[in-house]
Amino acid sequence: MRGNVLLRYSLPLLIVLPIGFLFLYPQLIQCIRVSQSANFRPLTGMPTVYVHQAATSQQHKQLRQHVRTAQLRIKRFWGAQRGGAILIYCPQQADYEQYCAGGEGAGCSLGMPWGDSYLVLGPDGNNADVIAHELCHDELFTRLGWWRVKRQIPQWFNEGLALMVDYRFSNPTIWEHPDSSSRNRSEWPETRSMHIRPRPMLKLSELETTHDFFGNNPTHTMLAYQTAADEVARWLAKVGRAGVPALSNAIANGNDFSNVYHRLEREKKSRL
Numbered sequence: 001m002r003g004n005v006l007l008r009y010s011l012p013l014l015i016v017l018p019i020g021f022l023f024l025y026p027q028l029i030q031c032i033r034v035s036q037s038a039n040f041r042p043l044t045g046m047p048t049v050y051v052h053q054a055a056t057s058q059q060h061k062q063l064r065q066h067v068r069t070a071q072l073r074i075k076r077f078w079g080a081q082r083g084g085a086i087l088i089y090c091p092q093q094a095d096y097e098q099y100c101a102g103g104e105g106a107g108c109s110l111g112m113p114w115g116d117s118y119l120v121l122g123p124d125g126n127n128a129d130v131i132a133h134e135l136c137h138d139e140l141f142t143r144l145g146w147w148r149v150k151r152q153i154p155q156w157f158n159e160g161l162a163l164m165v166d167y168r169f170s171n172p173t174i175w176e177h178p179d180s181s182s183r184n185r186s187e188w189p190e191t192r193s194m195h196i197r198p199r200p201m202l203k204l205s206e207l208e209t210t211h212d213f214f215g216n217n218p219t220h221t222m223l224a225y226q227t228a229a230d231e232v233a234r235w236l237a238k239v240g241r242a243g244v245p246a247l248s249n250a251i252a253n254g255n256d257f258s259n260v261y262h263r264l265e266r267e268k269k270s271r272l
């Protein structure tokens, strides 16, 4: 009887849920089918990077360099790169909108409940900072899985962490010296002036969900990014780079995000 109920209700649900998920997000179907699309081909030497045929040879060359720089940055930040996302580069906005809902920003990351992930780069996405940012989202997703990221990780931490490898918004000296591809430190007016800027007015408790973070106006989203970057930079300066994989390992082992986040900070303080 119990078996029959399972067969009658659970099995159809297992089939209907992924189909419903894809139906709700049609751009996911485009991402899943990118390897079969006549408009895309893999970047030479990088079989998981797909480039739209509209890209010039110069854009191909730049993309290869930027992906390498971003991957090295992720390896230094996390200790190793475990994420295996498919990267999709659309140099034209119309194509970008087909692969990333709304087509906003320079790039976006899409993680599937079953573990596959796609990073889509738009016309402004052929950039080491944008790629490192998206790869950082993918790294957290790969290490924790879709469900744990949704249930455990507040959006301010997910974004704040990605901003630590995105030097458009943060100073690399928070956790490393600038790498060879980075600009000179004196060229970061936004980070040099961070200490004299008024403190963001948002509370972390108001930035828990994706909707909290992105569901308002653009000014709110920028303040949300700033708040997230300030908080994670503060935490990272205390716990050090090793705190990042330590936090993710502890959550992957079933611990609560908030407990581990504060515990790592307390442990570091007591050792000083």
Ligand SMILES: [Zn+2]
Binding pocket: 133, 137, 158, 159, 162
């Ligand atoms: Zn992000």
